[in-house]
Amino acid sequence: MISKSTIDTVFETARVEEVIGDFVQLKRSGSNLKGLSPFTDERTPSFMVSPVKQIWKDFSSGKGGNVVAFLMEHEHFTYPEAIRYLAKKYGIEIEETQQSDEQKEQANERESMYLVSEYASKFFQHSLLETDEGKAIGLSYFKERGFTSETIKKFDLGYSPDKWDAFTNKARDDGYKLEYLEKTGLTIVKEDKKFDRFKGRVMFPIHSMSGRVLGFGGRILNNTKKAAKYLNSPESDIYHKSKVLYGIYHAKQAISKEDNCYLVEGYTDVIQFFQSGIENTVSSSGTALTPEQIRLINRLTKNITVLFDGDAAGTRASLRGIDLILEQGMNVKVCPFPEGEDPDSFARANSEEEIREFLEENSQDFIKYKASLLMDEAKNDPVKKAGLIRDMVNSIAKIPDNIQQEVYLQECSRIMDISDEVLYATLAQIQNKEVPSSSRQGKQKMEVVREKPVTTPKVDQLYILERNIIKILMLYGNEVEDFEDLLLKQNDDTGELILEPDVQQSKVFEKVFLDLQEDEIAFSNEDFRELYQVLINRLNTGEEFEIGNVVNELEPSQSKEITDILMQEEQYELHSWDRHDIPVKKKEQAVNQYVTQTILNLRRHLIDRKLQELLEGIRTAETEDERTDIKNEVVGFNKLRTLLSERLGRVM
Known part of the structure; x- marks a missing residue:
């Protein structure tokens, strides 16, 4: 087993943005980094990495966590495998404790x-x-x-x-x-x-x-x-052959840096290109290209250049793979080699500069290449030409982006000397055939359903408010703030309840803890209840409180919950939470204001729930005395709610 000191050193040294950057192309987005999800097939980035918090979150799949969690999810590593991988990457020597024969026997099959x-x-x-x-x-x-x-x-x-x-x-x-x-x-x-x-x-x-x-x-x-x-x-x-690309391990950084991937056929093609300095090269290892292989490349770049051997059979096989690439929403170029040449032989005979020059001059958009190739085959045969035009439109139909489709149709119209109206009609015909009749009927039914009122999903206010308290403890727990408490007192002259201000200085976590204790508020969500205890205990020790360290020490389920909370902070700005009495901290808002607002909203929400219970009690009460007692309670809680609303108004 790996010693705890080694694990601690790995966590202290590893940078989540560097490790994930080996697998996903990341781009700066404010203080965070974003990229395409490595877990789902998407075209709009929903994967975020926080270098400050040393965590990541994939909003499309719901996965998230620290650097080890990423390797366990993405590479299917066990925990020890992930630690070993990071130790190797950062040159950390692994100290191991003695393994028993029984422990060795328990190593899993994979x-x-x-x-x-x-x-x-x-x-x-x-x-x-x-x-x-x-x-x-x-x-x-x-x-x-x-x-x-x-x-x-x-x-x-x-x-x-x-x-x-x-x-x-x-x-x-x-x-x-x-x-x-x-x-x-x-x-x-x-x-x-x-x-x-x-x-x-x-x-x-x-x-x-x-x-x-x-x-x-x-x-x-x-x-x-x-x-x-x-x-x-x-x-x-x-x-699994269909999910592997030869050379991807050595090529991944160059692919991301060059924002392009050269796709070749064989092992020696990859190696020869790499040796010549063209490192962003991979191969499907002699098997037909698959969607899974294309998605591997899609994580690193949106651009693929398919390199064809200089023979007709190789060209035909590669053309079949292009439609698959187009379906994934990627940009495709093709580069044919001279007859009798392949990437291996061409790289051996030319310098890096000559290879790059050849690739730049001969790489062309797939539509131009495929059109010229097919038109050469058709020559002056109108029947063949009609079939080849349909073949072209079939490829264009694979493109998910409507704007790209239109641009390619116009280009196809120009090259093949045929009206774009005919091409649009053909495209519509192809797309209509690809939709099963049952789906078309379903589409018509959906249009009727749309006329009905649309109901928005109900927001679970208590869940969000409890979640906000965990976030407050994580982000601001050790900060010292001035909190204005409004003490509930009775006016000596009128006998009415009034609120008197009282300012006290304390740490945020102490304020949260004391307020929840005073009201005897317990978390309804079990995960939050456990996280609350972990965080309060850590903050109460007085030791340095680092978010990354806390995440690393939590159980995987707790670690994921914390990551969700922290990385969704930016997402909350996209929703109208104010309508649901759920405060979201704005940049210009003070921490003490945010904390007080959250706790007051939690109190008011719990009072509202209590009022609902009491009103239900009035309806089901068996005697008039019971109803009267409950009504008196309702009056008391309503007064308290009014005071809380007044206090909230002052805070906000």
Whole structure:
């Protein structure tokens, strides 16, 4: 187990904006940073990071927390895995307490598979760089491809010995279970036989966005006709081909910085481009492009440039992926290479400056490229031309943004020399076909429903007011303020109740605690009740009170609740909370005014609830005496409510 001192050091050192910035493109928004949600498919940023508070909040999914919570949510790390990742990122040495055999046995299956995959990667690297066979076969191949020693180490390239069970036997000798060797696909088990899947291949580890080894691609070097040229790890609990992009771990920062991603076909294309200085390059690893892979890129940039091999088959395959990219609302450019060339061979033959110049000059908007390509195919055949125009409009129909659709239709009209009215009509026809008849009927029904009065959701005032008190303790708990209390006294002459001002200085948390104690107010929400006790206890110790430290020490559910409260402070400005007697602190408003207003509104709300109970009691009372007693109580509470309203008026 990782020692507490290491965990404390990690939390003190790690910066939430730096860690999340490795996965999400963040842009400044006042004192915060914002970006697209990494958990949902969205086109308008709803993901916020607070460098001051060291927390994050994703308003689209409701998730939030500290830096460790982000890694656990985004990378599916366990708590120890997240701490190890941060320690590695910031160069912190990990101190560990002794683990018992029972604790080792309890390591979950996914973690065991990750450990096996990491071990395999190191085994293949050692085999490539430290054995005679690896140097003679694997290393020679990589050198022939033009890969430098630095590049080979950067991408953790390796070699699997040309023996049936070299890796399997070594892994089992080192204590790794056959169960996990099989589940990761590294070992194939058939009856009493156990042999290596990647025997005699050069190895390309496939990393997650955080750098974890998920699986492998292996290329055979001999001319065996029965064996596939490339072989990938099978699907497993940690490796899903449709959700992984080769090179994303090494490319993510460059993609965000360049605000563009080059999409190529193979492993060596990625590596060769990276070595040439074009680091914002990823590959779908020979599989058809998927929406999940596109969304990985979408977290880092809205712009993709698809690089086509210089052959017709490659071009056709890439064109099919463009429609998927358009559906995700991304901007697509294409760049075809000269016939007989691919990104790998082109990068080997040219300098970085020449590559960048070629990409800049030859990258073109997909609509222009696809139109010119299809028109060349159609030539003067009107039937073919009509079919290809429909093909173009089909692609444009995938674009979710109406303005972009219109711009592309106009461009298509100009290139293909056809009226835009016809294209608009075709687009409408396509879109109408894509909506099922039941949905169209439902749409008509909805139009009738819209005529009915729209009811707004009821606001839970008590929940919001209790939540505000937790926020006050978090943000201002240790601040010292002058509070004006209005003491309830009886006028000696008239006998009426009056309010006399009395100013006292105290810390905010003391004021809140004493006022709630005086009125015997207990939180109705269980989470808030527990958080209130935690915060009051922490503030009462007199130690330095840092929001980030408090969040780090809370239970995950409490930590999420605190994050929600703190990060929704900005959102409250968007709602008309004043109409519901829920105060929201304005920048120009003093803390003491905000605290007093919140507590008074809470008191008034509780009185209103009590009055409702009493009025219901009058209705159900069995005798006139009971009704009279209750009416007297109502009069008393109404007087108190009037005094509270008067006091609120003075505060506001």
